[in-house]
Amino acid sequence: MPATPAVPNGKRPTLADVASRAGVSTALVSIVMRGAKGAGEATRERVLQAAREIGYRPDARARLLRSHRSHLLGVQFGLQHPFHSDLVEGIYAAAEPAGYQIALSAVAAGRGEQRAVETLLDDRCEALILLGPQAPAARLAELAGQLPVVSVARRLRPSVPGLEVVRTADDEGARQAVAHLVALGHRDIAHIDGGRAPGAADRRRGYRTAMNRHGLGEYIRILPGGLTEEEGAEAARTLSATRPRPTAVLAFNDRCATGVLDLFLRSGVAVPGDISVVGFDDSHLARLAHIDLTTVGQDIARLAGLAVGRAVARLEGAEIPAGEQVITPRLVVRGTSAPPR
């Protein structure tokens, strides 16, 4: 039972408490706690022992207040996006070994991006990592003027000065999906798009150019969709009533594709027998055995690692040209795509 309350008064133990117990100065305790050099082996042990005994934990806020560096990366993410959850998981994993902490700020109903970013700034984050930000480019530029900012999964055109961008080559992903379907023998391939969501424009463009390149321009059909299951199902409803019905469909993302799958199953359209379905993201969802979705894999760990990497590089003064890191996606073939019959 190492951590009994053990505080003289009611307050939380501080450097001074440890110091007086170990019979040294607070400065020395600080040195020991940070693992800095400049303390004798014996004293170090004694201090650590004292700290352990009274259950001392350094006060992160006081620490940050004093030291010029905060080693804090602010991450803005959407609570309702599984893809963001996966990214955050990757960001945690990448930040720890680099010696940085993560401050999370969620975008949710009644809590917009503006607010989310403000709290991060108030917490003195050194850099911002924004997942799929929807804020206008001007706002991002303004932020980028204040501190390093990394935008993940959103293309910015023209590029905002000082802003780092880490994204998947969405157009290339769409091209790969189309190529896969064409190789299977499909010709009539529809696309359910993501409207104004980040990446949607690129995926739409990639689909269109791929179709044209394969000489299938006449089959191009883009249905308004979105990034939720409901919007996918809605588009699928339209699709299933269309004659002739396409033999394959590329959905904006996995959530959207799941909605499509579900509606098809319910209305007796066999997948992949009657129609092939391809998603985008390779989120946890797609990998589930009972969904088993063919999808365009975004390398989430890589995106996260790169986002952290760019932020850290900028912070550590590397004079890298602010720029775009584009990651090539990789098609993951699973059970929802097959030759048309």
Added chain:
Amino acid sequence: MPATPAVPNGKRPTLADVASRAGVSTALVSIVMRGAKGAGEATRERVLQAAREIGYRPDARARLLRSHRSHLLGVQFGLQHPFHSDLVEGIYAAAEPAGYQIALSAVAAGRGEQRAVETLLDDRCEALILLGPQAPAARLAELAGQLPVVSVARRLRPSVPGLEVVRTADDEGARQAVAHLVALGHRDIAHIDGGRAPGAADRRRGYRTAMNRHGLGEYIRILPGGLTEEEGAEAARTLSATRPRPTAVLAFNDRCATGVLDLFLRSGVAVPGDISVVGFDDSHLARLAHIDLTTVGQDIARLAGLAVGRAVARLEGAEIPAGEQVITPRLVVRGTSAPPR
């Protein structure tokens, strides 16, 4: 364009900067920024103007360091649980009007509860709200000895002293589900459980007692499940091969139920024609038009509000007896339940 950099040197503007620009003391600026009384109307305007001009934002950490109160609630949640996302959303909404800020700390692969809680403590949170904590009761008790702790959606038995518990009456929920199915005419009702997940034991118990109470003890069948789609699908696979096949199934939660639904659809078992399916949580998932799941609704907004409320009450010194807040769930009947044929 109100927020140009506008800082003399490269640093972020501070109270002193505003003070010298407005020609007053830092103390007065502090008063004005906090909206405290004790400043003249004219000066107040002048200070605010100066602050606006140089783009001043108070430093949250310095502020917290000085003022004894931090008005910070630490929230631990699971990144991969949609139900937690919904709760967090509700917590944000409840905390704001109460004058509290939220610090998020995620539990993810490679980042356990221990670590998540430690960072919250380091940030000097005043109270902890733990969503579905898995930590042993002893650990929770230890925490509760240090600061107010609210455990959401996990029953603790025997009750841990000093710990606040906010939860849904899981057993009652299961009873409602069974009653609904029985009223529809079902007798052979199976339950896919949640193993060691928070709430699972209570739901299991509720199912069992309800079955007995309706004189259906001989039909009791509990399949090992879990809280993910995969585990639900796995159990459904077993179930669909069982003869005689139950005419209804109560799944541990909505994710699990979704897995069940999907497997049934794929294997040609009609829902609700051949078998009725009931979930638990009423998360976003269940409400999706294409899933349309009958489910036991947890009042998420209420749970969140209560969690914040209890934490705040304890902080503001209300000497409420530490105790359990149990919320009665409400069955939401949708499209996956119908009379057996």
Added chain:
DNA sequence: ACGGAGTTCTAGAACGTTCTAGTTCCTTGA
């Protein structure tokens, strides 16, 4: 015996706020 070079340690000033205890100045009532 002495100067230099490490080491190990300490005093005290930051960091950007809020808080306590005043001080100054204006009203106002007797």
Added chain:
DNA sequence: TCAAGGAACTAGAACGTTCTAGAACTCCGT
């Protein structure tokens, strides 16, 4: 005219750290 009371404002000490100097001590070669 004067004290009392309040409003408007300020100086300076906190808060719990880290950082900059420098002090005290040891170890060496000369």
